[in-house]
Amino acid sequence: MSYDLSPRPLNPAPKAPPMIWPNGARSALFIGFDVDAETAWIGNNPSNVDRMVTTSHGGYDARVGIAKILQLMDELSLKATFFTPGWTALAHQAACEDILKGGHEIGHHGYLHKMPDRERLDETFEEIDRGFDALKTALGVRPVGYRAPSGENFPELLAYLAKSGVRYSSSFRDDILPYRHAGQGDQEGLVEIPVNFAFDDWNFGMSSRTSPRPIFGRDAVLSLWIDEFEATHAWGGVTTMVLHPQVSGRPMRWHLLRDFLLHARQKSDVWIATGREIADHFETLEERHRRSTMATVGRTAGPE
Ligand SMILES: [Zn+2]
DSSP, rough: OOEEEEESOSSOOHHHHHOOOGGOOOOEEEEEEEOEEEEEEHHHHHHHGHHHHHHHHHHHHIIHHHHHHHHHHHHTTTOOOEEOOHHHHHHHHHHHHHHHHTTTTEOOOOOSSSOOOTOOOHHHHHHHHHHHHHHHHHHHHHHSSEEEEOOOOOOOHHHHHHHTTTEEOOOOOSSSSOOOOOBBBBBOOOOEEEOOGEEEEEEEEHSSSSSSSOOOOOOHHHHHHHHHHHHHHHHHHHEEEEEEEEHHSSSHHHHHHHHHHHHHHHHTTTTEEEEHHHHHHHHHHHHHHHHHHHHHHHHHHHHO
């Protein structure tokens, strides 16, 4: 494969339109969880399937993490989006059903958490189809939101997702406001709810034998999260979190997340919403803008 390295914006999406958040809110908070479970450990490294201790990092999701996170969301009366690989839904059906029972949104997160690969399009699309099938079989849902496993994407995949009925993506790191991806042909692009990588708990709270990394404590992470959230709030953006029950469902990290969410929740002018609600709101604004533009054109083109 040869690569097109010519200078151009590598994301051709137009700029984010001005945002007016609902109910006079100044900013939005999107609490997103990735329910990877064991797929985080076997998706890109299938030989790990025979390493029970390595995969037990992910096993924490179904044994402890998901329930503790749901308990927290319930206690704080918050709704979140849980991006769930199809494999997880089939392997841990009861735990995933509890997510739905809690009134949360289920999003698409691949089947086996394989990183999308532009050089293996067939395999990448199959991963999307199998994810849909598994979520339908295990939970009876057809998600409209997608977060890429290992956070990778490219034009063919965006188009395939749009064709499959996905309405929004939440993976890109290039904005603080939702925007619409460039479409292909007649197909409109997805709405993007960009993530803030500073809110990926894996960066601070996961270390393993195969991938040893420093772990950061409460003070470091809480102050980072609050400062980043407050600055995003001041700029009127969306704070999108990338959380994992196998990280933030651990005892100390659960309390840290709780403290952060309490901080965010006590502000009266933050809209805390699921991905689907944010995508719906974005589309409502687009529609309103379209109608007012048409009305203006109608007025200028009409007889005096
Ligand atoms: Zn993931």
